[in-house]
Amino acid sequence: MAEQILLKNIDVPGLASFEVYRKLGGYSSVEKVLKDFTPDQVTSEVTKSGLRGRGGAGFPAGMKWGFIDKKTNNPRYFVCNFDESEPGTFKDRHIGQLNPHQLIEGMILGSYALGARNSYIYIRGELFYVLRIVEKAIEEAYKNGFLGENIKGSGYSLDLYCQPGAGAYICGEETALLESLEGKRGNPRIKPPFPAVVGLYGCPTVVNNVETIAALPWIINNGGEAYASIGIGNSKGTKLISACGHINKPGIYEIELGLPVEEFIYSDEYCGGIRYGHELKAVVAGGSSVPILPASLILKTATGEPRLMSYESLSEGGFVSGTMLGSGGFIVMDETTCIVKNLLTFAKFYHHESCGQCSPCREGTGWMEKILHRIESGHGTMKDIDLLVDISKHIEGNTICPLGDAAAWPVASAIRHFREEFEDHVKLQKCPF
Amino acid sequence: MPEKLDITEFNRETLDLVNKIIKRYPEGRQKSALLPVLHIAQAENQGWLSSETMEYVASLLEIQPIEVFEVASFYSMFNLQPVGNCVIEVCQTGPCMLKGSEEILAHFENRLGIKSGETTTDGKFTIKTVECLAACGNAPVIQVGTEYHENLTTQKADDLLEKWQAENKNSHTNPYL
Numbered sequence: 001m002a003e004q005i006l007l008k009n010i011d012v013p014g015l016a017s018f019e020v021y022r023k024l025g026g027y028s029s030v031e032k033v034l035k036d037f038t039p040d041q042v043t044s045e046v047t048k049s050g051l052r053g054r055g056g057a058g059f060p061a062g063m064k065w066g067f068i069d070k071k072t073n074n075p076r077y078f079v080c081n082f083d084e085s086e087p088g089t090f091k092d093r094h095i096g097q098l099n100p101h102q103l104i105e106g107m108i109l110g111s112y113a114l115g116a117r118n119s120y121i122y123i124r125g126e127l128f129y130v131l132r133i134v135e136k137a138i139e140e141a142y143k144n145g146f147l148g149e150n151i152k153g154s155g156y157s158l159d160l161y162c163q164p165g166a167g168a169y170i171c172g173e174e175t176a177l178l179e180s181l182e183g184k185r186g187n188p189r190i191k192p193p194f195p196a197v198v199g200l201y202g203c204p205t206v207v208n209n210v211e212t213i214a215a216l217p218w219i220i221n222n223g224g225e226a227y228a229s230i231g232i233g234n235s236k237g238t239k240l241i242s243a244c245g246h247i248n249k250p251g252i253y254e255i256e257l258g259l260p261v262e263e264f265i266y267s268d269e270y271c272g273g274i275r276y277g278h279e280l281k282a283v284v285a286g287g288s289s290v291p292i293l294p295a296s297l298i299l300k301t302a303t304g305e306p307r308l309m310s311y312e313s314l315s316e317g318g319f320v321s322g323t324m325l326g327s328g329g330f331i332v333m334d335e336t337t338c339i340v341k342n343l344l345t346f347a348k349f350y351h352h353e354s355c356g357q358c359s360p361c362r363e364g365t366g367w368m369e370k371i372l373h374r375i376e377s378g379h380g381t382m383k384d385i386d387l388l389v390d391i392s393k394h395i396e397g398n399t400i401c402p403l404g405d406a407a408a409w410p411v412a413s414a415i416r417h418f419r420e421e422f423e424d425h426v427k428l429q430k431c432p433f
Numbered sequence: 434m435p436e437k438l439d440i441t442e443f444n445r446e447t448l449d450l451v452n453k454i455i456k457r458y459p460e461g462r463q464k465s466a467l468l469p470v471l472h473i474a475q476a477e478n479q480g481w482l483s484s485e486t487m488e489y490v491a492s493l494l495e496i497q498p499i500e501v502f503e504v505a506s507f508y509s510m511f512n513l514q515p516v517g518n519c520v521i522e523v524c525q526t527g528p529c530m531l532k533g534s535e536e537i538l539a540h541f542e543n544r545l546g547i548k549s550g551e552t553t554t555d556g557k558f559t560i561k562t563v564e565c566l567a568a569c570g571n572a573p574v575i576q577v578g579t580e581y582h583e584n585l586t587t588q589k590a591d592d593l594l595e596k597w598q599a600e601n602k603n604s605h606t607n608p609y610l
Contacts, residue, residue, distance in 0.1 A: 075459070085564075085565060085567060087526045087528055088528050088565075088569050089567060093568065118457075118459070124567065125472065125510045126566055127567070128472070129579045129580070129581070131608075132579075132609070163465075163468070163469065164469055165508070166471065166472065166508035166509075166511060167510035168508050169564065182462070183465045183467035183468065183496075185507040242569065243570065244528045244531075244532075244569035244572060245528060245532075246531060250569075250571070250572075284527075331531070333531065342527050342530065348525075348526075349527075
């Protein structure tokens, strides 16, 4: 079993309480840092660890922190992106619900490194019951002197708050999240300037995902180099994979990056194979936005190498034969799955979630949904299939934020790898499934 | 349809909570409290945001009513029309679809005699389809108020409906409490 950095104590009863968490060594990284580390030393450990953003983009966390403008007299903010909404992804909820203090401990470390006096955890509104758990944990951290004025006599002060969203996938995009946190519509901002320069309330801000932040205490306790010794290539450390769909054991697994995909799907330690002994048909490996791959290409690369659960291996072959690790939302489909129908639900999702700022996305996502609906219900034409590809190309790269790309990639990849299935829908004038 | 109940103002306890939330942001940034306060206002106004409710929220946060409306109309959790006492939100996105969410939706629709987006004539139930609730490992999933119900089957759906009928379920409770 891989080193468990995030899920080690997840089954301990009462872990969400300060008392239990503290007994297991919780908050020791905060004591260590406040006593012995300058803020820049904390950043340096995170840079050394090679930790990459776990929300989906995989951007090196230490480098992101390094961009923060420390010369201004403006306040700086550290914000946690807990707007978990990427279809297939349900790992952050697990941390927030069962191990909120590890997230809070990470928030204190990040806030200290960046010099933030006020920090926020932005939680999707649907997860209000998790927000209440995190707020209770924050209250306990205050009571025990880990938040508030002059933490443990160090002279460092930090206030930490939870903020609910209200049902908008787009607020997982960091600039839309900041808009939302300012009480506005979640319209992404044009970058640059990046949040590290102009973020929350126009001040330097870093936004990190829950899983990224929850890994910080371990990195401080064990050192960045120890973290970097786990994993493979530029995929350092462990990653939470939330596995769902047609597998025997859906759930959240902490893997060492570099685990073979085949082992992840078929081993009893992880997904336990395909349900009812069915055949694997396809996988969406990193949340609904990433390209879908047929069984042959998810298990092995186009050159016949075993495919690994890592940033590099999953993207090997580019979009012709590869995909992305993304958020780690691993959606498995067996032989009974209609690719067109599954894609239709994603197209509907992106249409629903488009903020409407950019016309290629606002209009294009709706067109793709309509055309897919037409094909799935048996009224499509062969031209519709090419039209879908054409629309996806016109959306990709032509929008302010990556939602446009996220909507285009599933469509383009499904047609690339399963074109026959679309054609069957047209020929039969109905869904063959 | 449920009786139209426009809140004219929050009670003391709720106002204390709102003031506590406003203090979380820097001075002059009280607009940041808009989403949290709208959640509370919607719960207190039988699950929807009327113009009057939004105007009241605007006055509390010292912003223009249009600033409230443009936000309320953006986020899918805010209802701008009256809803039933118990709103059943059924996830329809890929991972739930793969595990039979269409059957669950059809079951609720048949049992209640309404379509998604509609409210029963007695005003007790509304069915709403929603996008991914981030609980895909336990699909299919529905949400009612701040509760998630996971690994749903038609049998579980029946049991829940029976329970909600018996207790006159109101899903519009202050999400902070």
